[in-house]
Amino acid sequence: MQKLNLLFTKDGLQYQISKNKSVLEEKSFFKDEDSTENFVAEKLDDLFSKNNFEEIKVISALNHFTLMPEEFTQHELGYKLISYNAPVDENEEELMLSVNKKFGVQFYYTFPKSLYQKIKSLEKPVNFNFSGEKFLNNILPKKKQEIHIHLYHHQCEFIALKDKKLVLYNNLDLNSEVDFLYFVMFTLKKINFSIQDTYFYVYGETTENETFISELHKFVKNLTIKFDNLHKHNFILN
Structure with missing residues (x-):
């Protein structure tokens, strides 16, 4: 059975078609100055027109979210909690919940209703998740910091x-x-992490951000690239 995995970021869409744990196809689309307002929706329509999949998994990396302890149960406050971090339009955004039992937290996040309805209208089995929850599940901590x-x-x-x-x-x-870089250094200071004793792990678009990584390496003693785009397949989609 072929599965379609979708990753939504702030300015683009990445998809992956897989079968029996083998990746058959993967591609990314990103907005530029010539892109239309409905750029992502148009790319989805093109993808859905192929209709060569039986199941869909959706991962949102859109930064309309808030993080709460797993035991928090006042789900009706989801929109309000997110609004403290980012502007929220309840008429245009679907409220979602993603729970990470491994670290005992849950993410309230929103997803554009127009895209949500477009995906649901296919009437195929679909699972929605937040990228932060998926990212946490890929981490196996071993060091103190x-x-x-x-x-x-x-x-x-x-x-x-x-x-x-x-x-x-x-x-x-x-x-x-x-x-x-300022954010990284400021954050380490705020959470009382010693830069000498902290182990850094980097994933994702490392070639596009090669300069940032090289600059970070000037300050950071322990830095490891775990998964990068040279592997061709995005680990967060697998």
Whole structure:
């Protein structure tokens, strides 16, 4: 059975078609100055017209989210909690929930209703998830202090772990190498992580962000590239 995996980022769409754990096809689309307003929806329509899949998995890396403890149950407050981090339009955004039992947290996040309805209208089995939850599930902490950075196209996810417990998760735009390096250093100071004793792990679009990684390496003693785009397949989609 062929599966369609979709990854939505702030300015693009990546898809993967797989069968029996083998990746048959993978491709990315990103907006530019010539793109139409409905760029992502148009790419979805083209993809759906092939109709060569029986199941869909959707991962959202859109940074309309909030993080709460797993035991939090006031789900009706989801939109309000997200609004503290980003503007929310309840008429245009579907409220979603993704639970990570491994670290005892849950993500409230929103997904564009127009895209949600387009996907659901196919009437195929579909599963929605948040990229932060999937990212956490791929991490096997071993050191006392760890930073995990997943680089996307002009975007990244940032995870801090101490004693195998989640200290911080963030999903932010990556427009300036200088600004992001400042964010990393400022964050380490705020959470009392020693840069000498912290192990950094980088994933994702490493070639596009090669300069950022080389600059980070000037300050960071322990840095490892775990999964990168040279592997051709995005680990978060697998």
